[in-house]
Amino acid sequence: MPESRSEAPLRPTRQRLAVSAALGEAAGFSSAQEIRDALARRGEPVGLATVYRTLAALAEAGEVDMMRTEDGEAIYRRCSGTHHHHLVCRACGRAVEVEGPAVERWAGAVATEHGFTDVSHTLELVGVCGDCA
Template identity: 55%
Template sequence: MSSSAPQRQTRQRTTIAEVLGELDEFKSAQDIHDILRHRGHSVGLATVYRNLQSLVEAERVDVVRTPDGQATYRACGEATHSHHHHLVCRSCGRAVEIEFEGVEDRITALAAENGFTGVDHSIEVHGLCAACSA
């Protein structure tokens, strides 16, 4: 998924990455746009979407879809440089990066057994975090 061309680091991209780095939960582009505007940044929503996509392509930002299909974003964990999955609170959006031991091999095997190649996947497990279920 990495983009082959190096990406220019713009002021907007830096600001968006900084906001994402402060969040523990996934946020929509609109939420991120609202945070930026509240902090006094004049940036358009289209610019936020474009920069989020660039950050996703650079593997600096994770994107997951909510149950209603909306894309939400969060900075990748500092130690995370490999494929990973998430536990996501469906109430507050808090997310935890998780790894399933053996799942990558199993998916590869299932794909091969069914004649699929070039398989990609993402796993997001949705539930309620401890704070929201209390």
């Protein structure tokens, strides 16, 4: 089941390009604060509120993945562009994109059973990776 995403292309502002570049350089998921700090180290001061707005716009456009940590903080990373789910290490934060055809079938069946249409979903599996175990 594809997720609804905004179809309008995003305007390539200086801040948006800087945030996008910082995400592209990150090894995994990053918080808005981590992205702002990375930009500051590169000499590109962007306010935290601007980083949050930019990340929200990029997530809405489907250009980045957003998930919540166990304590509720939103974290972001560059997206592969196709619908997928994540397997995330709670120790080091490493994330692996995984497809879940069984999840897609289940979500569709549950939606149909309850009379819902145009349903979207996210799924994050959290555990400890082999390197951290």
